[in-house]
Amino acid sequence: MEEKVIVVEDDAFTRLTLVATLRSQGLSVVHEGGSASTAVLAAEELRPHIAVLDLHLGEGPTGIDVARSLRRQNPMIGIVFLTSYDDPRFLNANLQPPPAGTQYLTKKSVTSVDVLIAAMKNSLVASSVSPARIQLPAFGHLTxxxxxxxxxxxxxxxxxxxxxxxxxxxxxxxxxxxxxxxxxxxxxxxxxxxxxxxxxxxxxxxxxxxxxxx
CATH class of the missing domain: 1.10.10.10 (Winged helix-like DNA-binding domain superfamily/Winged helix DNA-binding domain)
Structure with a gap:
């Protein structure tokens, strides 16, 4: 993959580990940080192809807020959530839905970097086809x-x-x-x-x- 990637994760150790892993796979990580506003500004300048986002970014905007902002900038950007939450509604019941074509991974489900790379590739395909509701790993059957x-x-x-x-x-x-x-x-x-x-x-x-x- 030669696409440009941004990583938004508020836990510094997790972010450093994730970025190092992606770069070891030859990926171009053009921005890394834990701030929602900084990520949106960086994306506007750097025009990444894929964003790997945590769902919970501390106080303030969530990863979904970042994802929706990035899609407004670039409707074709691939979105991958890498989070501890099995369902985003556990963070906040009033969250807006993630953008169509979002790939949703729980951290415990990523047993190798191949799983993450596959989700990143799928995010590019999903963003270019007709909108569809994302499939959550669990709890999607609950209202x-x-x-x-x-x-x-x-x-x-x-x-x-x-x-x-x-x-x-x-x-x-x-x-x-x-x-x-x-x-x-x-x-x-x-x-x-x-x-x-x-x-x-x-x-x-x-x-x-x-x-x-x-």
Missing amino acids: DLQVETLRLVAQGHSNAEIAKRRFVKEKSIERTIARVAKALGISHDTSQNQRVHIAKVYFRALGLNNDDHQ
Whole structure:
């Protein structure tokens, strides 16, 4: 691949490792950084062909914000997300959708540099064909409402608290949680065990070990 690449990742060690890996494969990394605004300005000048982005860039704009800005500059730019989140909605339920043709990789799924290189190549093809909704590695079968309920349950909110936030009855939340559990293949032993399993699924989806949030 001779295409120019920009890398936007706010963790310095991860960014350095990623850039070194890409350059070892002969790729031209023309910009590397952790700032959304700097990346957009650099892309305007450097005109990269592919952007490899983290989803969470700290406070302020997200990787999706960067991706949408880059696509406005250049509708043909390939977009690859390399993130710890199994689903972008776990970062923020109100995120705008990623641009069409986006390639979405979780860091745990990248077992070799070949996986990343393949996604970068696919991003160029995908950006040149008719728009299509991106396929997420997991949780794409859950609705936005179910994902938000999953997040709130994992954060320890009671059914009553979630119902108050939603301006609905508690029974409605119970039904939503039951649907989420069924979609995730979680059996209904007791309500408490079910919520614990839902929380574990959520934290694993964030790339956290079971003990990281305790």
